[in-house]
Amino acid sequence: MQFKKTIKTLALTAVMALATVPAAAQDLLARQAPVDKKLKAVDTLALRELIQREQAGAPSAQLYKDWNNRYAHRATELPDSFSINLKHFCMPTSSRIITSNFGSRWGRMHKGLDIKVYIGDTIRAAFDGKVRIVRYEANGYGNYVVIRHNNGLETIYGHMSKHLVAENEQVRAGDPIGLGGNTGRSTGSHLHFETRLCGVALNPALMFDFRNQDVTGDTYLFRKESYNRESLAATRQRGKNDDLAAANDNNSNNIGDNVESGDVRYHKVAKGETLAAIARKRGTTIDKICKLNHISKNMRVKPGQILRYS
Structure with missing residues (x-):
């Protein structure tokens, strides 16, 4: 018990x-x-x-007196020389195809590089920085983002289909900031990419080599006295393919005959062309062109538009 x-x-x-x-x-x-x-x-x-x-302590603090979200860019006095740190970068897109160079185009100044991207492709911040503008502009950039970077540059990303960041947000190099698109004043899906110093547009080819997916060095030294000469040299070295440039200068629509990357070929739309006419000319189908470019069969193509057909 x-x-x-x-x-x-x-x-x-x-x-x-x-x-x-x-x-x-x-x-x-x-x-x-x-x-x-x-x-x-x-x-x-x-x-x-x-x-x-x-x-x-960043160089941008020395260059810019104010911070506001009202304007995309406003030119102020450029320093005679300025060293821009290009380390810890990220290419804005993995695309290697430049469809339009920096410089005079169609009687006006084209102040950036146009890079071939497709609707929905991820667009990334080039360097660490802070988002200054997130906006839509119907007759210009379309959906665009402006980032002020610690190294003194401001970068602009235009014609996107969607924003992925907000104004005043801190971003790191490589952070997704938007998706590729065809908004605003655009004749086909692409990324319009600008690099500005004190609001003045500089040729991105001086700093970015899209074909090799790299920057041109650890730093870029901007000098007023030699900038124009260096910009022209950068376009020759890292701009649009010479054959593609010649095709554009001659208003050709036979880009695919000259510019190839493996089996990837492109066609520049001529006035009056349709998807059916392009498919016949290139020996392919409308379905394939639509699939490669992420477009619908009823979409009206525009003169100057670049379409992938293989």
Whole structure:
């Protein structure tokens, strides 16, 4: 009888002990929660302070007197020379195909590079920085983003189908900022990419080599006295393929005859051409052209538009 009583006592003690473990654990978690919250707040504050210190010591702080979200660009006085750090970069797109160079085009100045992308392709921030503008412009950039970078540059990404960032947001090189598109004043899906210093457009080919998916060096030294000469040289070296340039200069629509990358070929739409006419000329089908370019069969193609057909 005494043995049974002892067993019951031990069992009851064990049950009570087990019951207290979760309660103790809950008490520990309850005590830990405010600590975790404080640590998180400290981490966030430390990160903000680190970003503020980086920005305060960044070259961009020396170049720009104000910060606002009203204008895409406003030219101010350029320094005689300025060293732009190109380290820790990311190419805005993995596309290697330049469809239009920086410089005079159709009687006006084209202030960036046009890079062939498809609707929905990911567009990324070129360097660390802060998003200054996120906007839509019907007669110009379409959906576009302007980022002010710590190295002093501002970059503009135009004609996107969608924004993926907000104004005043901090971004790191490589962060997705939008999707490729054909919005605004555009004759086919592409990325219009600009690099500006003090609001003045500089030739992106001086800093970015899209064909090789790389930058031109660790730094680019801008010099007023030699910029024009260097810009022309950069276009010859890293701009649109010479055969493609010749085809454009002659208003040709036979780009695919000259520009190839493996089995990838392109056609420049001539006035009056339709998808059916292009398919016949290139020995392919409308379905294939539509699939390669992510377009519908009823879409009206425009003169000057670049279409992939193989």
